[in-house]
Amino acid sequence: MAFTKYLLLIGFIASVSCTSRKFQFDGKKTQEVTVADMGDLYSSYSFKQSDKAELSSQLNNKELVNQVVTYSQEQNWPDAVNTLEKRLGARNTMLRYRFFKVGVIGNKTVVAVPASKNRHMPYGFVPAGAMYMIFKTEAVKGK
Numbered sequence: 001m002a003f004t005k006y007l008l009l010i011g012f013i014a015s016v017s018c019t020s021r022k023f024q025f026d027g028k029k030t031q032e033v034t035v036a037d038m039g040d041l042y043s044s045y046s047f048k049q050s051d052k053a054e055l056s057s058q059l060n061n062k063e064l065v066n067q068v069v070t071y072s073q074e075q076n077w078p079d080a081v082n083t084l085e086k087r088l089g090a091r092n093t094m095l096r097y098r099f100f101k102v103g104v105i106g107n108k109t110v111v112a113v114p115a116s117k118n119r120h121m122p123y124g125f126v127p128a129g130a131m132y133m134i135f136k137t138e139a140v141k142g143k
Contacts, residue, residue, distance in 0.1 A: 023100040023114055026059050030100040032143045033111060038091040040139035042108065043074040043084065051105045058103045068102070068110055072132040080124030093125060099133070101140065109140040 023030050047069050056065045074082050099111040113131040
């Protein structure tokens with residue numbers, strides 16, 4: 001009987017952790033967010049030094065700034081979304097991504113699209129590694 005309760009407890013803990021709305025980034029838990037309009041995406045945002053400095057001030061690990069700069073560019077995204085033409089036909093599917101807010105740059109919000117939280121996405125949409133997107137802040141809402 002005790003063993004059965006133990007197994008039930010383990011199953012409950014596993015199910016809660018699998019459905020968590022949190023994502024660990026930079027040693028901190030981040031909040032899951034939704035995106036209202038994929039049209040508010042900056043797919044090839046050109047980071048200025050001031051943008052990098054602002055993002056760096058929000059992060060413990062300063063090396064993550066370079067990762068965000070590199071992997072927020074469309075050419076580093078999965079095949080199904082790495083060009084404007086492909087994204088135009090996939091906006092509804094892209095809204096199914098799980099996004100996690102990692103920083104703010106002026107009137108723009110940086111979100112992570114972690115592969116571990118997006119295995120539910122169709123083939124060609126799942127990130128192979130790090131993936132970030134930059135949106136107008138008004139398009140990003142807390143869950």
